[in-house]
Amino acid sequence: MTLKEVCQANPDGFTLDLETGKMATHKSGYYVSLTNFSDSKPNFDAIVKAYSLFSKACGRKCYIGGWKDGDKYYIDITVHVTEYEPAMILKNLFGQKAIYDCKAQKSIEFYL
Numbered sequence: 001m002t003l004k005e006v007c008q009a010n011p012d013g014f015t016l017d018l019e020t021g022k023m024a025t026h027k028s029g030y031y032v033s034l035t036n037f038s039d040s041k042p043n044f045d046a047i048v049k050a051y052s053l054f055s056k057a058c059g060r061k062c063y064i065g066g067w068k069d070g071d072k073y074y075i076d077i078t079v080h081v082t083e084y085e086p087a088m089i090l091k092n093l094f095g096q097k098a099i100y101d102c103k104a105q106k107s108i109e110f111y112l
Helices: 003-009 044-058 084-093
Strands: 014-017 030-033 037-039 063-069 072-081 098-101 106-109
Touching: 003 014, 003 044, 003 063, 003 072, 030 063, 030 084, 044 063, 044 072, 072 084, 084 098
Parallel strands: none
Antiparallel strands: 014 063, 030 072, 030 098, 037 072, 063 072, 098 106
16 A cells, blocks of 8 residues: 555544554554645655655654645654653654654644
């Protein structure tokens, strides 16, 4: 399944392990986005290339998270962090408005 197909099949949201092609299944910890791509017609090939660059640069496992809101897709390169404090540091460093709590299965939004 391509990234575009995953987005279309999961408009309410997903976190994809691009290396295995399977959805991430973390039951605890937090997902924090390192990027913020939003577009009504995203360049999926460019996002996949950016994912590869981030994975190598970070030296850790990255994921692709996304959802659709209206006619816009939001697609992020995301990392999984086990503790809240490092998640908050990354959120602030990368200027994110929210982190995703895997245990509660919901986004925690912050007002910048």
